[in-house]
Amino acid sequence: MLYQSVAELPAAVPGVPRVIVIGAGAVGLYAAAQLAARGREVVVIEAGNRDLGRFAADSFASEGRAHTGIRIGRARNLGGTTSLWGGQLVEFQPIDFAGRDWLPGSSWPLRYEDVAPYYLPTYRNLGMPERILDDNEVWRGVSGDRPYFGPAFEVFLTRWMPVPNFAELFEQPILGDRRISVLTGHVATGFRGTGGRLTAVRVAGENGEPHWIEGGLFLLAAGTIENARLLLHTAQDLAWPVPWRGNPNLGRYFQDHLGGPVGSVHPADKRRFFRMFSNLVFAGNKFQPKIRLTNEALSRQAIYNTQAFFAFESEISEHMVYLKQFLKAALYGRKTAGMGELLRRSAGTARYLLPLMWKYVWDHRVFVPTTAKIAMHVQAEHAPRPESRILIDQEHKDAFGLPRVILDWRLGGDELNSIRTFAVQIGEATRSAAIGELRIDEDLLAERPEFLEKLGDTYHQSGGTVMGASDQDGVVDRNLRVFGTENLHVLGASVFRTTSNANVTFTAIALTTRLVDHLTGEDSSAVRLAQPLRACPEETRSSRAAPQSTTAAPALRARDLPRP
Numbered sequence: 001m002l003y004q005s006v007a008e009l010p011a012a013v014p015g016v017p018r019v020i021v022i023g024a025g026a027v028g029l030y031a032a033a034q035l036a037a038r039g040r041e042v043v044v045i046e047a048g049n050r051d052l053g054r055f056a057a058d059s060f061a062s063e064g065r066a067h068t069g070i071r072i073g074r075a076r077n078l079g080g081t082t083s084l085w086g087g088q089l090v091e092f093q094p095i096d097f098a099g100r101d102w103l104p105g106s107s108w109p110l111r112y113e114d115v116a117p118y119y120l121p122t123y124r125n126l127g128m129p130e131r132i133l134d135d136n137e138v139w140r141g142v143s144g145d146r147p148y149f150g151p152a153f154e155v156f157l158t159r160w161m162p163v164p165n166f167a168e169l170f171e172q173p174i175l176g177d178r179r180i181s182v183l184t185g186h187v188a189t190g191f192r193g194t195g196g197r198l199t200a201v202r203v204a205g206e207n208g209e210p211h212w213i214e215g216g217l218f219l220l221a222a223g224t225i226e227n228a229r230l231l232l233h234t235a236q237d238l239a240w241p242v243p244w245r246g247n248p249n250l251g252r253y254f255q256d257h258l259g260g261p262v263g264s265v266h267p268a269d270k271r272r273f274f275r276m277f278s279n280l281v282f283a284g285n286k287f288q289p290k291i292r293l294t295n296e297a298l299s300r301q302a303i304y305n306t307q308a309f310f311a312f313e314s315e316i317s318e319h320m321v322y323l324k325q326f327l328k329a330a331l332y333g334r335k336t337a338g339m340g341e342l343l344r345r346s347a348g349t350a351r352y353l354l355p356l357m358w359k360y361v362w363d364h365r366v367f368v369p370t371t372a373k374i375a376m377h378v379q380a381e382h383a384p385r386p387e388s389r390i391l392i393d394q395e396h397k398d399a400f401g402l403p404r405v406i407l408d409w410r411l412g413g414d415e416l417n418s419i420r421t422f423a424v425q426i427g428e429a430t431r432s433a434a435i436g437e438l439r440i441d442e443d444l445l446a447e448r449p450e451f452l453e454k455l456g457d458t459y460h461q462s463g464g465t466v467m468g469a470s471d472q473d474g475v476v477d478r479n480l481r482v483f484g485t486e487n488l489h490v491l492g493a494s495v496f497r498t499t500s501n502a503n504v505t506f507t508a509i510a511l512t513t514r515l516v517d518h519l520t521g522e523d524s525s526a527v528r529l530a531q532p533l534r535a536c537p538e539e540t541r542s543s544r545a546a547p548q549s550t551t552a553a554p555a556l557r558a559r560d561l562p563r564p
């Protein structure tokens with residue numbers, strides 16, 4: 001149920017410790033639904049309300065490399081940033097967890113084999129039908145050939161969720177499962193505890209009055225920047241010397257993906273190119289074809305993980321953005337400024353409606369006008385560096401007593417060379433496969449550092465509370481538990497040591513599935529949600545779970561691998 005005041009919350013059942021989840025975004029709502037489905041009493045505390053909300057402009061600042069996501073890539077409302085996101089799900093690859101000697105700080109305390117078994121149950125819990133999870137099946141279903149770029153590359157598909165807003169996706173568990181209580185409009189500002197055990201969280205509503213909510217288990221799921229902000233703030237609490245006080249890693253290793261165009265594409269045959277690389281529609285789901293190097297090729301070349309995709313820019317692109325925003329606002333009954341303007345601009349798509357529908361229904365593709373210009377974009381991993389960090393400014397506090405958060409985003413590894421090496425190989429592959437010509441940005445080709453200024457962040461904020469082997473190495477352990485505590489776990493991409501080339505949220509949710517299994521001692525592949533979701537999961541085969549390991553992988557060493 002939804003509550004707006006602490007007084008309304010149902011009292012804890014004596015002897016039944018409640019799980020307190022801080023943040024009702026992607027991982028917070030998912031964790032709450034999973035835990036309630038397994039019989040746990042859960043209280044979710046959400047700073048925002050039902051309508052789309054933002055963080056107050058004076059509650060954050062960006063120093064160092066410019067970062068737009070801190071301002072426009074976060075939402076403060078029920079559903080969190082899923083009310084803004086695209087909902088593209090992508091898995092990480094083995095190399096992302098392996099620890100690479102050409103990428104210092106990349107070693108995770110768990111391996112791909114520890115995470116991979118949780119991808120399938122996570123798809124299933126998110127209502128993604130299993131028949132759409134095999135790329136070959138999808139290509140067959142849309143009567144298309146999977147493009148081939150040579151043995152060093154993989155063309156893979158990302159999958160969009162049909163119901164991306166988690167407030168909508170989990171509406172039934174939130175409103176219909178009495179084991180979940182969601183307190184909106186309340187900000188978590190502190191913790192109480194003894195030794196390593198948390199006993200309560202302090203929350204404040206709009207009037208600023210503090211309340212304590214007791215629990216037995218605490219899951220911090222406030223988003224990358226707010227996770228670090230709350231832990232950094234409470235580390236200075238004089239009332240209880242929290243176990244994470246003095247952890248040197250707190251706030252460090254902030255990362256995002258570097259994203260943006262790296263060149264223009266001039267296809268040999270435009271129609272063929274569009275068939276290969278426009279977004280696909282199959283079984284009611286949408287997919288985007290993307291390109292990455294194989295793990296073997298990345299290791300051989302000792303470069304960071306990068307993906308490429310093609311963006312089609314035409315006169316309808318802008319109208320489509322407005323149409324999507326309008327439809328989302330209308331669908332979720334959200335109040336948003338400028339609805340009239342949105343509707344007026346959406347009308348620009350009217351004359352394309354027929355080709356759009358024909359392409360969608362008959363050709364299983366999203367329509368792209370033949371006049372469209374094509375740009376190749378990258379989404380690139382960057383080096384995890386301790387100097388790239390989230391800090392707090394105790395001099396400036398908000399109405400809830402939380403300090404202003406300052407983001408100092410920094411690069412400084414081998415990003416330029418990695419992106420250039422990747423782009424040059426794609427250029428060669430497009431030419432030799434007779435797909436077309438890629439004209440790479442001159443600054444990138446010449447490896448001018450200015451090129452990196454042309455790339456922005458991609459709203460994939462990660463790090464700040466990274467996973468480590470010990471408190472000298474990270475903030476949380478392999479089970480996401482804050483070092484030194486018995487019952488505080490951190491959810492979300494803030495625990496990532498590295499970011500892969502893949503969008504981060506699906507792996508953050510899969511790690512949540514893994515944690516819920518760990519906490520409840522149950523096997524997620526055998527569990528169904530208590531309440532059906534809006535997008536009904538299809539009947540599934542048994543899990544493709546791989547055996548679990550308990551040790552970290554040895555680092556991959558570039559020098560041990562043959563050079564091309």
Ligand SMILES: Cc1cc2nc3c(=O)[nH]c(=O)nc-3n(C[C@H](O)[C@H](O)[C@H](O)COP(=O)(O)OP(=O)(O)OC[C@H]3O[C@@H](n4cnc5c(N)ncnc54)[C@H](O)[C@@H]3O)c2cc1C
Nearest residue numbers: 023025026027047076080081085086087088188492503505
């Ligand atoms: C435009 C856009 C497109 C994106 N597309 C994709 C995509 O396609 N695929 C992908 O993987 N990722 C995508 N992302 C990123 C994705 O949205 C985030 O990675 C994801 O939502 C993070 O989930 P989270 O639960 O950690 O945080 P959030 O979803 O941000 O939720 C955190 C919640 O915690 C609440 N909160 C914060 N502080 C407190 C506090 N002190 N007390 C109580 N509550 C608090 C916030 O109000 C918020 O509701 C996109 C992001 C944007 C902006």
